[in-house]
Amino acid sequence: MTLAELVPLGVKISIVTIVFALGLSARPRDLVHLVRHPALAARSALAIMLVMPIVAVLLVKFVGLSAPVAIMLIALSLAPTPPILPRKQLKAGGDASYAISLLATMGLVSILWVPLALELIQRVSGLPLGIATPKVASVIAVTILIPLLAGIALAYFAPALAAKLAPIVSKAGLLLLVVVALLILVSQWRHMAGLVGDGTVLAFVAFVVVGLAVGHALGGPDPSDRTVLALATASRHPGLALAVAHVNYPDAKALVAAVLLFLVVNVIVSIPYVVWRKRAGAAGAVDL
Template sequence: MTLAQLIPLAISFSMAGLLLAIALETSFTDLVYLLRRPSLLLRSVLAMNVIMPLFAIALALVFLQELERAVVVSLVAMSLGPVPPILPGKGLKAGGPRSYTMGLVFLSAALSIVLVPAMVALLGYALHKPVRISTATIAGIVGTWMLLPLLLGAALRHVAPSFAQRAARPLTIASNLLLLLACIPVVVQAGPKMLELVGNFTVVAVIVFTLAGLGIGHMLGGPDPDERTVLALSTCTRHPAVAIAVLHAEPDRPSILAALLLILIVGSIVSAPYMKWRAAQQADALRASKHA
């Protein structure tokens, strides 16, 4: 196996490891939390799988003449996928409730098996350019690298809670380290192409995309401020592997990879102040409740 084949595999294993680590502290009840909250489930699907993709299409049309094709299609593709494995940790740090955070990760992954191919087909029909991605392809990605680690972690917590508690932190550290090491050569290789894409309103479009996702999720998150935080972060950030699968037929793969990395990097920078603000608000609320 070559290094070029090992790096994507290492990234996939590291992301699965992050999910497994969080799932070791998650119950099966948490994973199906949204099934007991149909209103929140509906609002979550509406934000992530309806409004955000429509906004991404509108944004792509607005900037169509200014942006490279790779950026345009990557923005749309990134709006279709489930919650990425790195987001649960961010959501929990920002004060998000574990039940909703993990329930959204689990159900967004499961629903994406049906919703992503359906949305891709609808987009192809609307653009008069038939585009297809099989349900089996999406099921293979989210089933192997998302649903399996989540179910395995919850099962280990159920049958061996003390082991699960001890293993969670070391696995998180190891997975983060592996992800960092695996991403370095990817960023180095894609760096020149990323720099080529910067300009012509590319960064502006990504900032607008991220801010819109935060706003849509925040507004539809409901009265609970912590659930608002989780949905906001989940709406603006999606799984890159699913986006890559959606764009499998694009001929310029290096530009697609560079565009997706640029969206992830700029999106992380733009959403960081929101995370800090929500974490500070939660801390203020906790202090106020203690003094009440």
């Protein structure tokens, strides 16, 4: 097996491992948190699935991105929250039940929403867009639903074992992800540099900033919910976005570089918000 084949496999294994570890620390009732809070669920869907695709289409129209990058941005705007995001949300002071429920719920809804939304955007923008529902379902099932449900099931039937495994599995998955990410950065650095200066970075920065603002505004009165939704609205599932983009531009070499550049921009731009939410949470704890 070549390095080019090992890297994608390493990404999948690391993501599955991290999500499984998340499930080991979760409870079955966490999955239905949004069912018990329908107003929050509606605001979450509005922010992630309606507002941000509109923002992406506007950025594509006014920034003048290349066709492959434009499709990647639209694909990112439609993808659900990334599988490893709950770790970041919890560290920033977000509510665990909401973060887990949002991950699972948006993933399920995306199976039907992504193909439908791509068809609608294609008619409006004229860009060649489309992906089969089974392909979306496969990505969501493998990277989110199966490992998350498996972890929750083990935690329910063997809580002591799950508690011991959770930190070990989480650290192993994170370590593998860091190693693979460094390999990808080295291999894609030149392609990423080629996207600097053509409006791609500006579009990605604008997407993340607007996502943070929209999610925070629609998160409701609970500060922890605002933190979760802000980070979820600004972040996207790279695997699903790549799947959508590759279907429409199978030979475009800029796709992996574009999604990697988005992830780098997302991390950097989100740092001030995460620091602010951590400090706000700490101040609130002291006041209590």
